[in-house]
Amino acid sequence: MTVQDVRAFNRFYTGLIGALDHGRRLYAPYTLTESRVLHELAQVPHLDAVDLRTLLDLDAGYLSRILNKFENAGLVERGPSRSDPRRRSVRLTAPGRAAAGLLEERARASVGALLDTVPPADRPRLAEAMRAIQDILGARPGGSHEGVLREPRPGDLGWIVQRNAALYAAEYGWNADYEGLVARIVADFAQDHDPHLERVWIAERAGRPAGCVMCVRDEAPGAARLRLLLVEPEARGHGIGDRLVRAVIDFARGVGYRELVLWTNDVLGSARRIYQRHGFVLVAERPHRSFGKDLVGQDWRLDLHESGT
Structure with a gap:
């Protein structure tokens, strides 16, 4: 495998993801990073801000600005962590969960439409190829150790x-x-x-x-x-x-x-x-x-x- 192989795959996959978001409605009115924050917060009742930052590999100041925006919009609430009072915990409000749910519905519909174009016999091979990329690149030196x-x-x-x-x-x-x-x-x-x-x-x-x-x-x-x-x-x-x-x-x-x-x-x-x-x-x-x-x-x-x- 060469650098060009990886770059060619990146161009292909980036174009594919862009095609899924035809009309730029998939994440609206949020950016991709803001949508990722909403998604992760929707997975658990609450999450410490430092764990969220590690999970998404975000700059602390950038994440803070996103959370400030969400708090002002009534999407999240912040308070002391239950596991460590020195930390801050973040949780979605009811409007925040509704927003995350809408984004999840859009994402599922877009990916479902993509999979409809893949013959059923090819889907196991596609899934295995995706897992192989995650396994190989996820274990790279300097990669995430949090899991x-x-x-x-x-x-x-x-x-x-x-x-x-x-x-x-x-x-x-x-x-x-x-x-x-x-x-x-x-x-x-x-x-x-x-x-x-x-x-x-x-x-x-x-x-x-x-x-x-x-x-x-x-x-x-x-x-x-x-x-x-x-x-x-x-x-x-x-x-x-x-x-x-x-x-x-x-x-x-x-x-x-x-x-x-x-x-x-x-x-x-x-x-x-x-x-x-x-x-x-x-x-x-x-x-x-x-x-x-x-x-x-x-x-x-x-x-x-x-x-x-």
Whole structure:
């Protein structure tokens, strides 16, 4: 591949994107960058400004001007961060969500019109080519190390089972009983879950899965359960575990759960420190023999009403 090959592809793709925005209505009345800010804010209930700046790779002053414009227009609200009082958190207002929703509808319609021109037999090859570009260029030196959180794709639930089994066997010596437990949890979710009240997140870094977590209904009324938090060894130290736990907390609070509970074991020190940072409280612990090891199981609880004040 040569520089000319890359430049030729860039010219082609830029022209294609321009054709999708025929009449310049796709982002109106916002710029492309402003539309990207609205899109990212629409993905979560709130987002720290510094995380938004990192996610979009924007200059701090430029982002501040955009947020000032949005705040004056009543599209966003800013306040202290729930995770760090030194930071500022940003969230969309109802008009802001309506604006982001309109942009999303336009984008979906434009891309849908483009895909209508692609024969069905060619679509898997097109998708694979797009993933290959993301994988190769996303892993370049100097690229983003923060990663993104997304919904699971086909095959990701199987990846959750495989990576849990492999990592816990390698790091803690747990036997196949743990793989069986994870397989049952994942199978139950895949076969019967309420998408409005239960979710799975996949953390993706450099185009590859780097972590996961689940939020499911608990047996206790009004309670959700956090399950299967995992971060790949090479992705640790970049805040992915904190982002996954925060995603569960925000989701659970947003859909009306009163409390969030989880079960873990005392040997999982890194995970327990994440839970403590986010306000979980240890409420019970007891020894047990599981997964071929003598362990101490722990129940943790987070009051979503208290933690949100």
